[in-house]
Amino acid sequence: xxxxxAWRGNxxxxxxxxxxxxxxxxxxxxxxxxxxxxxxxxxLDPDTMPTVTIIALLATAVAxxxxxxxxxxxxxEQAGLGLAPLFVxxxxxxxxxxxxxxxxxxxxxxFTLPALMIALGERRWVRILATTAVGxxxxxxxxxxxx
Amino acid sequence: MQDLIAGFGSAFTPNxxxxxxxxxxxxxxxxxxxxxxxxxxxAVAIPMSYYMDPLAAIAFLIxxxxxxxxGGATTAILLNTPGELNAAVTCFDGYPLALAGRxxxxxxxxxxxxxxxxxxGTIALIFLAGPLALVALRIGPVEMASILLLSLGFIAALxxxxxxxxxAAGMLGLFLSTVGLDIETATPRLTFGYVELLDGxxxxxxxxxxxxxxxxxxxxxxxxxxxxxxxxxxEQEELRRNIDAATxxxxxxxxxxxxxxxxxxxxLIGTAIGMLPGLGPSVASFASYAVAERLAKPGDxxxxxxxxxxxxAETADNAAVPASLIPLFALGLPGSVSAAILLAxxxxxxxxxxxxxxxxHGQFMYAVYASMLIASLIMLVVGRIGLVAFAKLTRVPETIxxxxxxxxxxxxxxxxxxxxxxxxxxxxxxxxxxxxxKLGYSRITFLIGFIIGSLLEAAVRQALVITxxxxxxxxxxxxxxxxxxxxxxxxxxxxRSRRPPAHAIDIQEPVSGPRSK
Numbered sequence: 001x002x003x004x005x006a007w008r009g010n011x012x013x014x015x016x017x018x019x020x021x022x023x024x025x026x027x028x029x030x031x032x033x034x035x036x037x038x039x040x041x042x043x044l045d046p047d048t049m050p051t052v053t054i055i056a057l058l059a060t061a062v063a064x065x066x067x068x069x070x071x072x073x074x075x076x077e078q079a080g081l082g083l084a085p086l087f088v089x090x091x092x093x094x095x096x097x098x099x100x101x102x103x104x105x106x107x108x109x110x111f112t113l114p115a116l117m118i119a120l121g122e123r124r125w126v127r128i129l130a131t132t133a134v135g136x137x138x139x140x141x142x143x144x145x146x147x
Numbered sequence: 148m149q150d151l152i153a154g155f156g157s158a159f160t161p162n163x164x165x166x167x168x169x170x171x172x173x174x175x176x177x178x179x180x181x182x183x184x185x186x187x188x189x190a191v192a193i194p195m196s197y198y199m200d201p202l203a204a205i206a207f208l209i210x211x212x213x214x215x216x217x218g219g220a221t222t223a224i225l226l227n228t229p230g231e232l233n234a235a236v237t238c239f240d241g242y243p244l245a246l247a248g249r250x251x252x253x254x255x256x257x258x259x260x261x262x263x264x265x266x267x268g269t270i271a272l273i274f275l276a277g278p279l280a281l282v283a284l285r286i287g288p289v290e291m292a293s294i295l296l297l298s299l300g301f302i303a304a305l306x307x308x309x310x311x312x313x314x315a316a317g318m319l320g321l322f323l324s325t326v327g328l329d330i331e332t333a334t335p336r337l338t339f340g341y342v343e344l345l346d347g348x349x350x351x352x353x354x355x356x357x358x359x360x361x362x363x364x365x366x367x368x369x370x371x372x373x374x375x376x377x378x379x380x381x382e383q384e385e386l387r388r389n390i391d392a393a394t395x396x397x398x399x400x401x402x403x404x405x406x407x408x409x410x411x412x413x414x415l416i417g418t419a420i421g422m423l424p425g426l427g428p429s430v431a432s433f434a435s436y437a438v439a440e441r442l443a444k445p446g447d448x449x450x451x452x453x454x455x456x457x458x459x460a461e462t463a464d465n466a467a468v469p470a471s472l473i474p475l476f477a478l479g480l481p482g483s484v485s486a487a488i489l490l491a492x493x494x495x496x497x498x499x500x501x502x503x504x505x506x507x508h509g510q511f512m513y514a515v516y517a518s519m520l521i522a523s524l525i526m527l528v529v530g531r532i533g534l535v536a537f538a539k540l541t542r543v544p545e546t547i548x549x550x551x552x553x554x555x556x557x558x559x560x561x562x563x564x565x566x567x568x569x570x571x572x573x574x575x576x577x578x579x580x581x582x583x584x585k586l587g588y589s590r591i592t593f594l595i596g597f598i599i600g601s602l603l604e605a606a607v608r609q610a611l612v613i614t615x616x617x618x619x620x621x622x623x624x625x626x627x628x629x630x631x632x633x634x635x636x637x638x639x640x641x642x643r644s645r646r647p648p649a650h651a652i653d654i655q656e657p658v659s660g661p662r663s664k
Contacts, residue, residue, distance in 0.1 A: 017586060021315070028322075032337065039334040044611060046329040046336050049604050050322055057318035064311025082368040086581060089367050089553070093360070093574055096557055101567035105558055112557065116550035120370055131547050135554060142562070 018065040025058040154513030166203040170210025178218020188215040189488040190359040194559030201496040206518035220257040233428040240456030264462035267414035268469035279477035283502035288609035293630035316588040317596035324600020356573040361580030417466025424482030435463030
């Protein structure tokens with residue numbers, strides 16, 4: 001009973017995975033490639049290689065899914081996506097990147113380093129301040145007048 | 148030989164020597180720091196090399212590649228936490244040795260065997276890459292396309308959790324390599340109107356994002372989930388005890404003589420495995436250890452603290468790294484993650500590794516060889532002097548290491564192009580890399596697919612022009628047919644075997660798995 005449930009879970013994960021890849025491939029194949037390529041070449045047209053690779057991607061993803069399902073879902077086990085930490089750390093990095101564009105590297109360092117340390121659970125303020133100060137000094141020395 | 152002597156002349160300049168030393172020290176530090184490993188070290192260091200002259204830059208990166216692997220053995224021995232899968236083999240005997248109060252012996256044998264393996268692997272590179280490149284020059288586009296396809300398939304089969312997922316990752320890499328101006332008609336492809344994409348997706352943004360930042364996202368997630376050591380209490384005490392043990396008696400002359408045959412044998416195994424695309428340090432370490440264990444004499448105590456076990460793992464690991472550059476220099480084919488990153492570095496400095504590099508930049512290549520040999524010797528000196536000091540760096544908490552590396556990824560990408568667009572791309576690829584890692588799609592196969600994409604497209608175009616698009620013309624190219632046939636046979640065999648052997652699952656992947664600090 002439990003094995004059957006696990007098998008169904010694995011198959012569902014495989015179907016969702018291949019469904020998302022399939023959606024991406026179809027989108028690229030029928031919308032992105034026609035809209036973003038033009039012209040003809042003597043060996044290959046410019047759109048041939050993107051088209052062939054995306055069809056191959058779709059084919060290998062589907063074939064892999066079929067093989068996994070035929071093998072009772074073996075190989076479908078996936079590590080769960082840790083979305084919360086990814087959003088937190090990715091968000092801080094993205095904000096740091098935005099600050100980099102708006103205010104420069106020093107502002108980016110002064111925000112990103114302490115924010116990431118706090119997000120990772122560091123609560124010793126001396127450590128946070130010391131790391132930020134050293135990081136800011138290194139950034140200043142590296143970028144100099146470009147700050 | 149004259150070329151090599153001239154190469155030493157170019158490498159023996161204060162500028163190059165200084166950057167080799169800098170690379171070695173930095174590589175050691177990065178290798179020892181928790182959460183970091185060779186691919187991350189190289190990815191983060193590429194932007195630093197951007198403003199160096201080409202030889203200093205390549206020598207600097209080679210220094211990092213060599214020393215970060217050797218430094219990684221320190222955490223494997225003292226903490227039982229390998230930074231890369233290949234270092235996991237070092238844990239088998241290194242950690243029991245540390246627990247028995249013989250940490251210094253283990254660290255010393257790791258250092259000596261790393262340096263020896265590295266030198267022998269470099270010698271193989273010197274003697275094999277040039278002649279192989281001469282052979283490759285005679286290969287036409289039809290055969291080159293076959294070689295690239297076969298290699299990609301081979302890497303896909305060995306680098307991921309399954310052949311099909313590996314191939315899918317490789318295809319995605321190939322697809323993204325088509326972004327930019329079409330190589331023949333010069334019309335924009337898949338650029339969405341962004342001028343920044345006309346030259347293609349920046350290699351540096353992909354490399355740093357997929358290898359550096361993705362790895363840090365994974366490490367940060369493990370830290371959140373409590374899967375890593377916190378560095379407090381008993382663990383901190385254990386670490387202190389092991390580091391203290393590292394200051395006691397070192398390796399004796401008799402012990403050194405005992406491990407010499409193992410070191411020589413493992414160098415050969417590491418070199419032979421390293422030069423095959425897709426294999427590399429991980430397989431080399433496991434294979435070398437398995438052979439050493441099989442040839443054990445009465446009294447040897449493998450897996451319970453035998454210096455021969457440490458020697459077998461570390462020698463093969465380090466011999467495989469220079470050997471993995473043989474297909475890169477001879478064919479332009481990066482067979483490992485380190486080779487892929489070094490390829491990016493060569494391209495940033497205006498050179499494309501491949502058969503013609505020996506004709507176009509012959510003296511430069513011999514200077515690179517010379518700097519590799521010099522780096523090995525500097526690594527020995529630095530490692531010997533800083534053995535205990537580097538060991539103490541394992542105490543640096545990951546709440547400092549991870550943010551600093553993430554910061555370096557952002558600033559490093561910006562440093563190359565001074566473009567926020569590249570930083571945004573890097574972040575996007577880091578998230579893509581994270582999702583791929585979680586779903587079992589190999590980031591390495593993706594990266595290698597991306598790198599060889601333009602080569603493959605050029606070869607296929609030329610092949611189609613030569614054959615007039617007629618597949619039956621392939622009959623005139625027996626080598627290409629043999630390679631394609633071999634690829635099909637290997638593919639069928641790997642598919643029938645259901646899953647690759649346990650140790651092959653994460654081959655060349657920058658880590659995540661074994662580390663549990």
